[in-house]
Amino acid sequence: MTKAVNESLPTSAVTEKIKLSLTKRHRSEMMFKSTGLAAVVLGFILVFVLLFDITSKALPAFHQHWVQLEVDFSEDNLRYSEGISLEDLRYRSTLRKAIANQFPDVKSRRDKRKLYGLYSTNAEFAIKDFLIANPNTLDTIQNIWVRVDDDVDIYLKETTSLGEPLVRVDVKEAQWIKSLVETGRIDKRFNIEFFTSSDSREPELAGVRGALTGTMLTMLVTLALSFPLGVAAALYLEEFAPKNKWTDMIEVNINNLAAVPSIIFGLLGLAVIINIFGLPRSAPLVGGIVLTLMTLPTIIIASRASIKAVPPSIREAATGLGASKIQTTFSHVLPMAMPGILTGTIIGMAQALGETAPLLMIGMVAFIVDVPASITDASTVMPVQIFLWADSPERGFLAKTSAAILVLLGFLFLMNASAAYLRRRFESK
Amino acid sequence: MVDIISAKSLGSNDIKIEGAVGEPFCDDAKMSMRNVDVFYGDNQAIHDISFDLEKNQVTALIGPSGCGKSTFLRCLNRMNDLIPICNVKGSLQLDGEEIYGKQMDPVLLRARVGMVFQKPNPFPKSIYENVAYGPKIHGLATDKAELDEIVETSLIKAGLFNEVKDRLDSPGTGLSGGQQQRLCIARTIAVSPEVILMDEPASALDPIATAVIEELIHELKEKYTIAIVTHSMQQAARVSQKTAYFHLGQLVEMGDTKQIFTNPSHELTENYISGRFG
Numbered sequence A: 001m002t003k004a005v006n007e008s009l010p011t012s013a014v015t016e017k018i019k020l021s022l023t024k025r026h027r028s029e030m031m032f033k034s035t036g037l038a039a040v041v042l043g044f045i046l047v048f049v050l051l052f053d054i055t056s057k058a059l060p061a062f063h064q065h066w067v068q069l070e071v072d073f074s075e076d077n078l079r080y081s082e083g084i085s086l087e088d089l090r091y092r093s094t095l096r097k098a099i100a101n102q103f104p105d106v107k108s109r110r111d112k113r114k115l116y117g118l119y120s121t122n123a124e125f126a127i128k129d130f131l132i133a134n135p136n137t138l139d140t141i142q143n144i145w146v147r148v149d150d151d152v153d154i155y156l157k158e159t160t161s162l163g164e165p166l167v168r169v170d171v172k173e174a175q176w177i178k179s180l181v182e183t184g185r186i187d188k189r190f191n192i193e194f195f196t197s198s199d200s201r202e203p204e205l206a207g208v209r210g211a212l213t214g215t216m217l218t219m220l221v222t223l224a225l226s227f228p229l230g231v232a233a234a235l236y237l238e239e240f241a242p243k244n245k246w247t248d249m250i251e252v253n254i255n256n257l258a259a260v261p262s263i264i265f266g267l268l269g270l271a272v273i274i275n276i277f278g279l280p281r282s283a284p285l286v287g288g289i290v291l292t293l294m295t296l297p298t299i300i301i302a303s304r305a306s307i308k309a310v311p312p313s314i315r316e317a318a319t320g321l322g323a324s325k326i327q328t329t330f331s332h333v334l335p336m337a338m339p340g341i342l343t344g345t346i347i348g349m350a351q352a353l354g355e356t357a358p359l360l361m362i363g364m365v366a367f368i369v370d371v372p373a374s375i376t377d378a379s380t381v382m383p384v385q386i387f388l389w390a391d392s393p394e395r396g397f398l399a400k401t402s403a404a405i406l407v408l409l410g411f412l413f414l415m416n417a418s419a420a421y422l423r424r425r426f427e428s429k
Numbered sequence B: 001m002v003d004i005i006s007a008k009s010l011g012s013n014d015i016k017i018e019g020a021v022g023e024p025f026c027d028d029a030k031m032s033m034r035n036v037d038v039f040y041g042d043n044q045a046i047h048d049i050s051f052d053l054e055k056n057q058v059t060a061l062i063g064p065s066g067c068g069k070s071t072f073l074r075c076l077n078r079m080n081d082l083i084p085i086c087n088v089k090g091s092l093q094l095d096g097e098e099i100y101g102k103q104m105d106p107v108l109l110r111a112r113v114g115m116v117f118q119k120p121n122p123f124p125k126s127i128y129e130n131v132a133y134g135p136k137i138h139g140l141a142t143d144k145a146e147l148d149e150i151v152e153t154s155l156i157k158a159g160l161f162n163e164v165k166d167r168l169d170s171p172g173t174g175l176s177g178g179q180q181q182r183l184c185i186a187r188t189i190a191v192s193p194e195v196i197l198m199d200e201p202a203s204a205l206d207p208i209a210t211a212v213i214e215e216l217i218h219e220l221k222e223k224y225t226i227a228i229v230t231h232s233m234q235q236a237a238r239v240s241q242k243t244a245y246f247h248l249g250q251l252v253e254m255g256d257t258k259q260i261f262t263n264p265s266h267e268l269t270e271n272y273i274s275g276r277f278g
């Protein structure tokens, strides 16, 4: 056909024909390019909107208002006498006296109770800790900074930015707060406790350290189990296993496994790992095992694809030199497949990082105040923590929820960055 | 026979192949092949081929494209094991040992029978690593200095050393096609195999590099036995002592190179070397 066209037409006519088709080809190329660009821009805008929204909601959580109290550590106040441990003194009444001293006009019992509510429940322990840390301040008067209550905190944050706040602060309380601000007894500080303390019922005290540690431990267990297992399985299936009915069936089932809803893995973890093998409930170890089950298919599928993509000529080259199967696999095939394997691993790990449902099943949803010290301690993880806070009625948790999402995204970003770095190293080799 | 019918397209409709003519066998054989058939699935690529590779001689395998030269060469060090659908029948022996026998360890066989592939296939590693890999896995060097020595002499023999001596650490895949081919040759001779199989080692080389390789082949045959596939008649005539002519999976004629090129016995051989087809 083409030959006939070429022969029957003079050369210039052929060029003309090509030119005609060229405009069409260029147009379709342009179309494709602009569609792609539009998709990328749209993606960027969505990510930006998401980040902007979360960040703006999260920002208040990174600051906390403190109030200064003049505490009279007199022996009288504390009911101190020789031989009584500093642990057992009357701190609550001391605190209340200090508060009442700030507002000598407040007389009625109801008003006083309201007044005490402006200060964090933690204030009592703050002054206790202060005295225990500085025993020589006994019988002196000290200025001590304590946190304000979460409602007051929000009131202060929102009056500055929005004008009329919608919080549970009535007119009287607002006046008290105002007088505190005017006398310079209120201070806004960076909320380092958000990163150094664990969950709490009180929003002004709650932090992500426990959940973040739990997430790290769980991810470590997941990575340590799923990466070697997944890569070994992929290598075996691609390089060593005979191609027959059985391996076909295994392949189909691995693909099926990748599509199983994650909560099923949680049920499996509960039924088998906790009930039969007796591993501790709520522990990162169990969470890691459950997430490994979920991540394995992703890693295996991605690894197999990238092992398959290693050119056969490389295997021939090594085999032809007398390398054994294992040597060929580990010194040539695996390094060449590594970038793809790492991509699959990071996708699987990112999925596992955001997973909530299976972890609820194995009890990682419990309210845990301690920071887990090992993979067998009870703990929770970031997504579950976010879920818990989002579900809490206190308004103070609103900003905390967004802040925790930011921390989770930051963790994800770090994970991706380290995978990208490793991939770069393997590609440059 | 199927192959005779398809040979019509090559203009050889009346010519029959009835066993190889010439002298396919010799007394001093390094490798001897008898009644070898090779199948790719149901498709037979090699039909009942028997001949010897003489010790310390260069044997050229020539023939039209697709006639099974590479397939046959790959049987000699069991590279066809890597192709699941490939099935080899018949007897192939190295120094009297059956290559496809149970006693034979293919890893050892491939160290003894080295191969340079038709397409250059350097590892995506440094030039140095490419050449050092074979000696390393076989433990041929006791220390770094000895390994350096092996790498250097191999590169010199393959005529590549002067071009790459300043960048031994740069990747082998960054070399030109011809340089890559010489790198693969250096890599193969670095393990000092007893038999070297070369599948068109000079197909991507300029005349100067080709001359270096041919010189290398001359040198190597003092110690090693060599089989070389080539599409260049001149090259076959220059480097080889024996020539085997393949046609559609069959061995048509084998004998002394001089004899084949000056006075071929079979009509197909004559047609091929005089350039009438193929």
Ligand SMILES: Nc1ncnc2c1ncn2[C@@H]1O[C@H](COP(=O)(O)OP(=O)(O)OP(=O)(O)O)[C@@H](O)[C@H]1O
Pocket: B040, B045, B064, B065, B066, B067, B068, B069, B070, B071, B072, B083, B118
């Ligand atoms: N991996 C394979 N799978 C199936 N058939 C194959 C395979 N490799 C080669 N063949 C077939 O075997 C026959 C011989 O191929 P081979 O590569 O040995 O030819 P050749 O003589 O080396 O040709 P060339 O000179 O072009 O390299 C061809 O018909 C080819 O189609």
Ligand SMILES: [Mg+2]
Pocket: B069, B070, B071, B118, B199
């Ligand atoms: Mg070939």
